[in-house]
Amino acid sequence: MDSKSVLMIAYYFPPEGNAAVYRPMRFLRELVKKRWSATVISCQPYQYERYDPQLLTEVPSCTRIVRVKGPDPWRAFQTWRGVRIENKLATSSAEEVRQVIAGQYAPWRSRLRDLVGLAEACIYRPDMFMLWIKPAAREAITICQRNRPNVIWATIGPLSAGVVAYRTSVATEVPYVLDFRDPWGLEYYAEEVRRPTWARQIDNRIISRMFEHAQAVVFMFESIAERYMEAFPAALSTNKIHIIPNGFEGEVESFSHMPSGSCTVLYAGTLHTYRYDSLLQGLVQLKRIAPKYAAQLRLRFIGEGLRELSERVADLDLRDVIEILPPTSSVEVRRLQQEAHALLILGRTSGRKGHNLVAGAKLFGYLQAGRPIIGVVPRDETRRILVQIGSQLIADADAPEEVATVFGELVKAWSNKTLERFVPSRIACEAYSSGHQVSDLIAALDGKSPNKAATAGKPTFPPRVQSEVIP
Numbered sequence: 001m002d003s004k005s006v007l008m009i010a011y012y013f014p015p016e017g018n019a020a021v022y023r024p025m026r027f028l029r030e031l032v033k034k035r036w037s038a039t040v041i042s043c044q045p046y047q048y049e050r051y052d053p054q055l056l057t058e059v060p061s062c063t064r065i066v067r068v069k070g071p072d073p074w075r076a077f078q079t080w081r082g083v084r085i086e087n088k089l090a091t092s093s094a095e096e097v098r099q100v101i102a103g104q105y106a107p108w109r110s111r112l113r114d115l116v117g118l119a120e121a122c123i124y125r126p127d128m129f130m131l132w133i134k135p136a137a138r139e140a141i142t143i144c145q146r147n148r149p150n151v152i153w154a155t156i157g158p159l160s161a162g163v164v165a166y167r168t169s170v171a172t173e174v175p176y177v178l179d180f181r182d183p184w185g186l187e188y189y190a191e192e193v194r195r196p197t198w199a200r201q202i203d204n205r206i207i208s209r210m211f212e213h214a215q216a217v218v219f220m221f222e223s224i225a226e227r228y229m230e231a232f233p234a235a236l237s238t239n240k241i242h243i244i245p246n247g248f249e250g251e252v253e254s255f256s257h258m259p260s261g262s263c264t265v266l267y268a269g270t271l272h273t274y275r276y277d278s279l280l281q282g283l284v285q286l287k288r289i290a291p292k293y294a295a296q297l298r299l300r301f302i303g304e305g306l307r308e309l310s311e312r313v314a315d316l317d318l319r320d321v322i323e324i325l326p327p328t329s330s331v332e333v334r335r336l337q338q339e340a341h342a343l344l345i346l347g348r349t350s351g352r353k354g355h356n357l358v359a360g361a362k363l364f365g366y367l368q369a370g371r372p373i374i375g376v377v378p379r380d381e382t383r384r385i386l387v388q389i390g391s392q393l394i395a396d397a398d399a400p401e402e403v404a405t406v407f408g409e410l411v412k413a414w415s416n417k418t419l420e421r422f423v424p425s426r427i428a429c430e431a432y433s434s435g436h437q438v439s440d441l442i443a444a445l446d447g448k449s450p451n452k453a454a455t456a457g458k459p460t461f462p463p464r465v466q467s468e469v470i471p
Helices: 019-033 053-058 073-090 094-104 107-123 130-146 159-172 190-194 197-213 222-231 277-289 291-295 307-315 330-339 362-369 381-388 400-416 426-430 434-445 463-469
Strands: 004-009 036-043 064-068 151-156 176-180 216-219 241-243 263-268 297-302 322-325 342-346 373-377 393-396
Touching: 004 019, 004 130, 004 159, 019 036, 019 053, 019 151, 019 434, 036 130, 053 330, 064 130, 107 190, 130 159, 151 159, 159 176, 159 197, 176 197, 176 434, 216 222, 216 434, 222 241, 241 434, 263 330, 263 400, 277 291, 277 297, 277 373, 277 393, 277 400, 291 297, 291 400, 297 330, 297 400, 307 322, 330 362, 342 362, 362 373, 362 381, 373 381, 373 400, 381 393, 393 400
Parallel strands: 004 036, 004 151, 036 064, 151 176, 176 216, 216 241, 263 297, 263 342, 297 322, 342 373, 373 393
Antiparallel strands: none
8 A cells, every 4th residue: 555645734732732623633633543644734822721631642753843833922812811811710619719800701801701702703704713814824835746645634613724734735735635623704703793794705815715625625524514515605516515423433332330429420521511400400309309329429621611510510519429639631531431321412502503414522522431421412412412322311401300310220230230222333433433433524525425424304214313312
């Protein structure tokens, strides 16, 4: 087999440790196993969202990484201001923290934030990372001219990574592939919603050009592909669309009943875009109707954006059930997953357009863990996948009574040592392994026809899944 090369455009890359890095990292490692060589162009940010230097050890040693910094005084100021506020909160008393947070939500501050957000949405296009495009494209063009790769692969978001790939391809005639992790350009993100009509029209023209010239476009679900085909019918054809869900690297782990004095459920990752109101109300109900089970339950949250959750937990008197811990490394999260008796996944907030089109990246790591998964979700892609893998612990995001029921069932099984019956189907989970999926990505990189093309109309699910997911 002849070796091939790829130029990867990835704004987020280790030591960044947020959810955006794991999909491209998995596929990068699989490509290297298939004798592909890779050069990565990544951003050198003013501040990492979740600094995790341990992830750098997982990057294949043969991979060249080129870091590009887009000079942006406004974002540098915002970063400095954010760090200053966080440091102040970290050294303040609980009452001082409440006062600072309350001050941030004063009417005049809220109005000012809205005005600033509107200005940013109009100026920064196609996204807040606009000033990274020019230096990244310059580096990419130089690399292509010196050592021409077979293909350019842009992992999106942000959309600006796709613009870098498009500009580089136009300048060098190297074909490119777009891999969409989220529905960018479909008014899913707040800055897209804020933009006036004229700005969205400009952005749509940019996205149309990206689609028209791309060799292939990868989406995670058919439902997302269909939305893009509806929004960009003249620019996006089915014969270049590849469907590759998120996934995990390695084998599905075997379940073992971890001895413990309580039934531990883990939630790891960000929380600010996810619903947890019904979860908390359901736990309140569980304490009332089944205090014995509630006393044996320990729900552990680890990650960013948990301050508001902490306040709600205190208000609802759930501190004996819920434990909140700060962010930690991916290695530590993996260890905590292995110790947990079950893993929790939530649905996105319903006020966000297109919330039903996505599934949290953490879900796919859960599939590898070989542990029961509790889903407190609406009728979305997360629910579809949970049903597909045979999960029995699913509660509707609008039904606290269902939340109380599934947690009660979990604790009962834990006390009886019968948790194995709630473990998802191993065969169904293995389909999401990156080792299985890499052949689909290589087909896109090689410019071959997709193994599974998107279809018009509603996505087709197996009958059992269809009855659960589609209203």
